[in-house]
Amino acid sequence: MRNKKHTSWWIIGIVVVILLGVGLSVGANGGFARKDEVTVGTIGPDVQIWQHIADSEQAKKAGLKIKVKSFTDPVALNRATASGEIDVNAFQSWSYLQAYNKENKKAQLAALGTTYLEPMGLYSDRYHSIKEIPDGATVAIANNPANTARGLLLLQSAGLIKLKSNFGATSGTNDIASNPKNLQFKEIDDTTGPRVLKSTDLVLIGNTIALTGHLNVLKDSIYHEKVDQSTKDNINVLATAKKNRHNKEYKKLVTLYHNKQIQQWISKKYQGTKVNVKKPLSYLK
Template identity: 35%
Template sequence: MISRISHQLRRVAAASAYAVLFAGSAMAADTLSIAATPVPHAEILEFIKPQLAKEGVDLKIKVFTDYVQPAVQVNEKHLDGNFFLHQPYLNEFKKSHQNDLEVPVAKVHVEPFAAYSSKYKKIADIPAGATVAIPNDPSNSGRALLLLAKQGLLKLKDPSNISATKKDIIDNPKNLKFKELEAATLPRVLNQVDLALINTNYAIEAKLNPVKDSLFIEDANSPYANLLVAREDNKNSPAFKKLIAALNSPEVKKFIEEKYKGAVVPAF
């Protein structure tokens, strides 16, 4: 009888030890908190989240609707990384903000920048004195001016300068009037202006198809690949390496191509 009880106690102890070990291993999963804008960034992260969970990475996706806080939160170490910006934006952001920790670790996709109009169907129809809404952050305002210049709507001192400003315009034959606004608000003012140059993530959120609905769009050679960004102190962590591999996988490439149908293009 004593022997039987002793055996049962050993079994209970072993089961308890296994439970503790299992719980410990479950709690040992690496957690990564990544800032992203809703479309397509958060959608892409949601797609790879189940696979990362199988690999021991608990991916926390923090969604932001602006372009400032995702960078600030990572630099202040409130979050591990972000996925929403391109290199020209990061360069300009570091000039205007205290930001010395963020480093790009992977190119993921390109969102071809495009111009939209609810009033005109052709570039030739844009009238003299037209009001053109563009993003107010330096890298994307420069991007907008480059695209307008490529369509012959204005001329810049240096047509390859991605940091061009309105001061760099040397010829404005249609006397275009510029309205610089926060990028996220541009779809909402589309019917109030003659032309709006809108970042693709915000265009998609507003149910605009950059391929079908735009008046003109960047070509595939755009230098504005969207990046996964880490901090200097965590860029080589095993969890980040798994995240990079997942974002640059054939599965994600297929997901981007099938879901966004040219509005978002893989950059790997």
């Protein structure tokens, strides 16, 4: 009996050591995932940013092992984050996150912290200034509520349209009060902006997507957002499933993003188009 007991404890000990060494835990999808690894889902040029962060000395010093997963569909990325397939995502503005939560009551997300603001731009291969835009010109605009509203606010800022007084973060073209140039609107998928530039008079493009088409919002757009209080809803955030909003390991990613050396690399890589915004979440509300 003694030998059997000793053998049983010996086997249990080996199993415990193996599990501790490998650092496995059962994931939300029934598979196994490393406890000490954080999966960050992102889109477009931000994939390079987070891969750089994952490989950095700063990440090692913070004790973070980061796995970066690339997506092309923002809705799919948010859903993967809400389900736990992705721990944290890095691609969306505060207003986009609010719009997603409004449409997905059972798969809520929460912001962990702010990252940057990159101006949305109005681009054209046919016109070089706002003054050149003719009556009846067609404007390609994102087909998701947050970026539709953001694009319309930009057109108002440019003096091309006037919006109703109750215009909100998810309002659309039905809330245009005045359209003196009789602009026509064509809804497109966010990610196709650079590709439709040659076939459309004007295209509203967010900078993350613009960069994938080798466009610099500060140089190539005919008009772009100014960085001020009026654009704070457009500040990008790190997001996670609502139940994980207090996760200390995930919050380390916010601090890591704002690291001085990391920011120097981002600024040089993207020619200043990703403006660092280090603000408390209360600033957005």
